[in-house]
Amino acid sequence: xxxxxxxxxxxHAVTAKLSDRLLAGDLRSLARxxxxxxxxxxxxxxxxxxxxxxxxxxxxLGITGAPGAGKSTLVDQIARAFREQQxxxxxxxxxxxxxxxxxxxxxxxxxxxxxxADTGVYARSMATRGAMGGLARAAVDAAMLIEAAGHDRxxxxxxxxxxxxxxxxxxxxxxxxxxxxxxGDDVQSIKAGILExxxxxxxxxxxxxxxxxxxxxxxxxxxxASSHGTWVAPVVRTVASQGQGIEGLVGAIDDFTAWLSRDxxxxxxxxxxxxxxxxxxxxxxxxxxxxxxxLKPEELAEHARRITARQEDPFATTAQMVEAIxxxxxx
Amino acid sequence: xxxxxxxxxxxHAVTAKLSDRLLAGDLRSLARxxxxxxxxxxxxxxxxxxxxxxxxxxxxLGITGAPGAGKSTLVDQIARAFREQQxxxxxxxxxxxxxxxxxxxxxxxxxxxxxxADTGVYARSMATRGAMGGLARAAVDAAMLIEAAGHDRxxxxxxxxxxxxxxxxxxxxxxxxxxxxxxGDDVQSIKAGILExxxxxxxxxxxxxxxxxxxxxxxxxxxxASSHGTWVAPVVRTVASQGQGIEGLVGAIDDFTAWLSRDxxxxxxxxxxxxxxxxxxxxxxxxxxxxxxxLKPEELAEHARRITARQEDPFATTAQMVEAIxxxxxx
Numbered sequence: 288x289x290x291x292x293x294x295x296x297x298x299h300a301v302t303a304k305l306s307d308r309l310l311a312g313d314l315r316s317l318a319r320x321x322x323x324x325x326x327x328x329x330x331x332x333x334x335x336x337x338x339x340x341x342x343x344x345x346x347x348l349g350i351t352g353a354p355g356a357g358k359s360t361l362v363d364q365i366a367r368a369f370r371e372q373q374x375x376x377x378x379x380x381x382x383x384x385x386x387x388x389x390x391x392x393x394x395x396x397x398x399x400x401x402x403x404a405d406t407g408v409y410a411r412s413m414a415t416r417g418a419m420g421g422l423a424r425a426a427v428d429a430a431m432l433i434e435a436a437g438h439d440r441x442x443x444x445x446x447x448x449x450x451x452x453x454x455x456x457x458x459x460x461x462x463x464x465x466x467x468x469x470x471g472d473d474v475q476s477i478k479a480g481i482l483e484x485x486x487x488x489x490x491x492x493x494x495x496x497x498x499x500x501x502x503x504x505x506x507x508x509x510x511x512a513s514s515h516g517t518w519v520a521p522v523v524r525t526v527a528s529q530g531q532g533i534e535g536l537v538g539a540i541d542d543f544t545a546w547l548s549r550d551x552x553x554x555x556x557x558x559x560x561x562x563x564x565x566x567x568x569x570x571x572x573x574x575x576x577x578x579x580x581x582l583k584p585e586e587l588a589e590h591a592r593r594i595t596a597r598q599e600d601p602f603a604t605t606a607q608m609v610e611a612i613x614x615x616x617x618x
Numbered sequence: 619x620x621x622x623x624x625x626x627x628x629x630h631a632v633t634a635k636l637s638d639r640l641l642a643g644d645l646r647s648l649a650r651x652x653x654x655x656x657x658x659x660x661x662x663x664x665x666x667x668x669x670x671x672x673x674x675x676x677x678x679l680g681i682t683g684a685p686g687a688g689k690s691t692l693v694d695q696i697a698r699a700f701r702e703q704q705x706x707x708x709x710x711x712x713x714x715x716x717x718x719x720x721x722x723x724x725x726x727x728x729x730x731x732x733x734x735a736d737t738g739v740y741a742r743s744m745a746t747r748g749a750m751g752g753l754a755r756a757a758v759d760a761a762m763l764i765e766a767a768g769h770d771r772x773x774x775x776x777x778x779x780x781x782x783x784x785x786x787x788x789x790x791x792x793x794x795x796x797x798x799x800x801x802g803d804d805v806q807s808i809k810a811g812i813l814e815x816x817x818x819x820x821x822x823x824x825x826x827x828x829x830x831x832x833x834x835x836x837x838x839x840x841x842x843a844s845s846h847g848t849w850v851a852p853v854v855r856t857v858a859s860q861g862q863g864i865e866g867l868v869g870a871i872d873d874f875t876a877w878l879s880r881d882x883x884x885x886x887x888x889x890x891x892x893x894x895x896x897x898x899x900x901x902x903x904x905x906x907x908x909x910x911x912x913l914k915p916e917e918l919a920e921h922a923r924r925i926t927a928r929q930e931d932p933f934a935t936t937a938q939m940v941e942a943i944x945x946x947x948x949x
Contacts, residue, residue: 336933343928554926561922561932566913568936573904573943582897591892595885597674601892602667605899612904613944 302330306337309436314409317436321411321429335428338435343557345377345434346544347427347441349456351481352465354446357491361465361527361536362444368537370407374440377433378410381426381455382446409438423454424567430459453481458560460553461543465489466505468497482508485520487539493524493532518546573612581608633661637668640767645740648767652742652760666759669766674888676708676765677875678758678772680787682812683796685777688822692796692858692867693775699868701738705771708764709741712757712786713777740769754785755898761790784812789891791884792874796820797836799828813839816851818870824855824863849877904943912939 308316320338323331348365352358359380366376411433413426430441443459445452456462464485482505490501502522509519521539525532547553593599639647651669654662679696683689690711697707742764744757761772774790776783787793795816813836821832833853840850852870856863878884924930 332933332937336931339931339933340928343926557926558919558922561925562918565918565921565925565932565935565939568932569908569913569939569943570905572936572940573908574901576940576944577900577904582900587893587896588889590896591889594892594896595674595888597671600667600670601896601899602663602670604896605903606663608896608900609903609907612900613907 299333302333302337305330306334306435309334309338309432310341312437314406314436317409317432318411320432321413324425324428324432325413327425331428335431338432341435342431345430345439345441346461347430347434347443347459348461348463348540349443349445349459350463350465351445351452351456352489352491353467356465356467357527358444358446358465361489361491361525362442364525364527364530364533365536365540366408366440366442368533369440370405372537374407375438376408377430377436377438377441378408379426379429379433379441379443380410380412380446381422381443381452382412382414409433409436421454421571422451423458424564424571426455427458427564453484457484458564460547460556461486461540463487463489463540465491466501467492468495468501486518486543487536488520488522489536490522490524491527494526494529498524518543518552576612577608581611630664633664633668636661637665637766640665640669640763641672643768645737645767648740648763649742651763652744655756655759655763656744662759666762669763672766673762676761676770676772677792678761678765678774678790679792679794679871680774680776680790681794681796682776682783682787683820683822684798687796687798688858689775689777689796692820692822692856693773695856695858695861695864696868696871697739697771697773699864700771701736703868706738706769707740708761708767708769708772709739710757710760710764710772710774711741711743711777712753712774712783713743713745740764740767752785752902753782754789755895755902757786758789758895784815787812788815789895791878791887792817792871794818794820794871796822797832798823799826799832817849817874818867819851819853820867821853821855822858825857829855849874849883907943908939912942 305316305320309320320331320334323334350358350362350365362378362380366378369376411429413422413429426443430443433441443455445455462484464481464487466488468490488505490498490505492498502524505522521542523532523536523539525536527533547556590599590601590604594601594604636647636651640651651662651665654665681689681693681696693709693711697709700707742760744753744760757774761774764772774786776786793815795812795818797819799821819836821829821836823829833855836853852873854863854867854870856867858864878887921930921932921935925932925935
């Protein structure tokens with residue numbers, strides 16, 4: 288496990304160079320750095336450490352909602368509005384359902400072109416679920432790098448509304464949940480957990496029939512749900528494909544941002560996130576060591592065989608394995 | 619962590635006495651032993667180690683299905699049929715949704731009385747989700763103790779069909795999934811994962827309208843699902859409250875038991891389970907050490923506070939915590 292904790296000197300030098308360029312705003316270095324996170328490379332930790340002090344000021348927005356809700360178009364519109372406010376924007380599209388790795392190059396290129404090669408917008412896809420801590424951690428780490436490269440508005444977009452997506456948007460500062468009229472049971476079709484974490488609801492494709500009903504259902508549901516302290520999630524209607532309602536949405540984002548900055552709401556939310564992340568990080572490292580050093584498939588199979596045959600005590604085996612990992616030096 | 623691995627001498631003596639009495643078939647000792655597992659007591663491991671060599675011969679049946687499907691009545695009927703076959707029966711009712719701990723005494727007493735204080739039937743509820751490895755592990759450990767106390771048919775009944783329930787019945791030798799007609803979308807309402815692990819389907823309350831449809835839907839679904847080698851899960855109809863169809867169900871259980879004993883199916887299944895359990899056990903011990911020794915809530919909160927304020931590097935903190943757990947002796 289040791290070698291996953293301390294990087295060698297060579298790795299260290301490469302990391303230092305890469306992080307220097309990344310911190311200077313070089314987007315190629317940023318892309319390479321995010322790939323290191325995706326690949327769960329040993330160098331990733333050093334990079335993140337180097338970038339960490341330069342982060343914490345950007346606003347990270349998580350955007351989730353059912354597939355087909357028009358999230359990508361909406362995200363592009365929000366990005367454009369942020370650009371008009373002179374923000375530098377990062378877009379991270381996260382797909383927990385796809386085995387695709389390496390940054391979905393084509394999609395990112397199309398997206399970048401949509402922003403007319405505006406160097407104030409950086410777009411990137413992530414699909415891989417890194418070995419340690421999964422996609423949510425990889426996404427939030429990538430968002431950190433994007434911020435370190437000089438972007439102060441990070442849009443993290445997910446494809447669906449499953450548990451992975453909830454885990455991802457939970458690590459953002461603002462959670463935007465996108466619904467559309469006419470998708471089956473509308474509000475009911477959204478996983479329960481997602482409604483509770485929404486800071487802003489968007490009813491997109493609001494020119495379709497049923498927008499009123501979705502809004503009504505959301506408000507009815509909110510009257511049951513626990514509120515986030517003094518904030519009640521507004522319902523904003525948009526037709527993202529025509530740019531309609533984006534102003535109102537950005538207004539809602541600004542309102543929530545103002546609320547976040549009052550009474551330490553943002554600090555509290557981030558501290559809560561770090562409590563969770565830190566736990567996940569330590570857990571991830573431990574399990575990484577577990578699988579790398581102790582639970583080799585063939586050995587595990589042999590233990591299972593002997594245990595099933597009652598030739599070996601599984602409780603003694605467990606203790607030995609834990610001993611092997613913890614090194615036996617603790618008393 | 620050391621003290622959670624090696625029990626002291628005093629604990630050891632108590633454990634030895636308790637396991638001796640348990641192995642002699644004393645039900646009070648069995649009840650106390652299961653409570654130790656529920657409480658995740660240090661003595662539990664020694665007990666399990668002592669009982670382990672005396673296990674592996676009982677047949678463990680996992681029974682799951684939506685609440686209201688009549689599982690308890692069905693389980694009682696199966697227990698009665700097993701008693702007629704001269705088996706000694708253990709019933710473990712597991713409720714992952716209930717925070718109730720300590721064995722739901724009243725419910726167990728009612729259940730025991732239903733079996734006319736038959737000492738060949740031992741019934742016990744479990745609700746607590748032990749600190750290490752959760753309820754599924756606690757349930758399968760308890761089943762082991764029940765077997766060690768001399769029961770050769772263990773019925774493990776869950777309340778619902780969520781992920782916890784799937785994890786529990788996955789650790790049994792036979793998985794019985796109970797459905798009833800007229801519960802909404804019937805088959806569709808059952809979590810996808812549960813259909814795949816069913817060895818036997820029971821359509822209970824089969825005198826209700828819609829039993830045909832449930833059976834038809836199940837069979838249609840089976841044609842898509844992956845089969846368990848040469849076994850195709852039969853669909854058995856019962857009206858458990860009137861004792862109808864129990865004979866057929868027990869026949870299906872006997873058929874499956876015969877199939878299990880052929881071509882090493884049972885051994886393969888159990889080896890697969892042990893591979894999974896061993897991984898879970900080591901993981902559980904590690905995380906137990908993590909929470910007991912490193913991630914104390916107040917320290918975690920302080921780290922999160924300092925990290926959010928950018929006064930501390932979370933990656934360095936993670937490495938330190940892992941170091942504290944692994945003891946730093948590994949190179």
